[in-house]
Amino acid sequence: MDEKLKKLRDHMTTTDFKNIRFDDEKKQLVMKRIINQKETTKSWIPKAVSTIFSLAIVFIVFFSGRHLLFDSSNLVQGSKESSGKIVNQEGITLSDNTNEVIDSNHENSPDLSKKEILYRMLNTNDYFKTAQGSYVYRNPYIKQKVFYKLNMEKGDIGGYEQAVNEQSNSSVTTIVKSDKILTLHEEQKEYLLTKAFSLNGDSISLDEVYGKDEYGSSVITYRERPPIGRDSLFPFEIVANYLEDEKQWEIEQEENYLGEKVIVIRGDLSAFNRETHQSVSFKFWVHKATGILMKMETYSAEGNVVNSLKTQKLILDKPIPSSEFQLNIPKDFKKMM
Template structure:
């Protein structure tokens, strides 16, 4: 990463006395250098989002996910393990209908999905495909063409984290929103739930404008992992029409067998294929 150099001018005094206390020039320079250290290039933050699952071992928490165009309003609770033996437990609750609750559990190659509204569940054996992540590490390797049409090359989610991927593995946002570097800017750094974030603002392309009924977007991305902690999409008049908002999150804490388990009531029926 290229870093700017801060030049010290003809400052001979070592201390600046203000009305509220004493501030040294050295302190000011340290603060300025910290801001420089925090800066990231567009390609670096883009790469981070496309490969977030490589950057944490476990994560658990909750986020809200609402879309006017998609006509949904969900709260998503998640516990995810990305490395070693990947696993996940996801609970998706519709905030429009408290009876609509969907849970999924992926552990040891078996995917269990429970629909509480229908009092039913499914169990499926899953064989994860091999994906050479190093081959598709950089953004330029994640775009292609098939039969003359533009193609996004997506990495497989090894933990089968369901809708939690919208925040925890935001490659779809990274691929779709950040493809054209002229359409967005890194507008700052910040803190969100005690995590350092990079703030991105930009304009959606015509496809997403029509699909999402929005024109502009703003992202808060965890600078160490690439997790999308917050997203807002705005209509022409500035109204928020889509959003992701993380309510709580814990990274790299241990997950036990109890954490990765679903208790299915005896009366629930198993769907057969």
């Protein structure tokens, strides 16, 4: 039982829940909802696993007593070739070339206001159809490379992500096909196949993002989006936490990053986020045409980088055959309990 809880806690604190604000008010809210046995989830998470997520949150509350941390996981092993590429089990290959530039036909956008930048970053789904690439994410606890492909054309979503832990060389693979999500944990030889009700919800306004629930507690409403490359392609949690107060950040300049126009944002963290992320300030490099987070750094009071995300490769709106995404479960894998 202890091992299962440990695995569940590791998974929760390194995937979609890593950027969620979870203060004392939220802890009390969770307990109220468990007592009243009410379903309040509004996301792509299937009802079949909502109980597991609730238990995981309670476990984290009592055993960590702090906010959830900031990034992804420690799972599926890719085979490395001498060419420096990582090849996954489905044969999808992504180059790990840090000098490769973006190949994009997106037109330059006019100057954007703070609200327009915020809206675009919260609704990146609307600004591209396909994406493939890689990025590196690092914080005091995790060093990770993420390789991904995603096709959202015609509403039939297909995607692939492999997150490789640099310390252990272990990784997790996530494959999306229509309304199903397959997660493969190579190190444990386990899989989880779930059904998602929505992977690409309607656009969300700024007024809809921040609100109050039935208990009067502050809540953030999330737009549904595929669980692929989320820190960069769909940086909703990061944006909702860091950019909520427009007085705390400024548009610094425009510049080129990997050959593409980006907007540079610099700001100070709230007292809450300073404690959570061990940082006092941050800097974002935002893809101007789409709102994708290309690069991010947070800084300590001494000016040292604490958390960082750096895109190494991004190709937008290049056709990706849907046949590349198959829900194949290896024969030697067992279902995750």
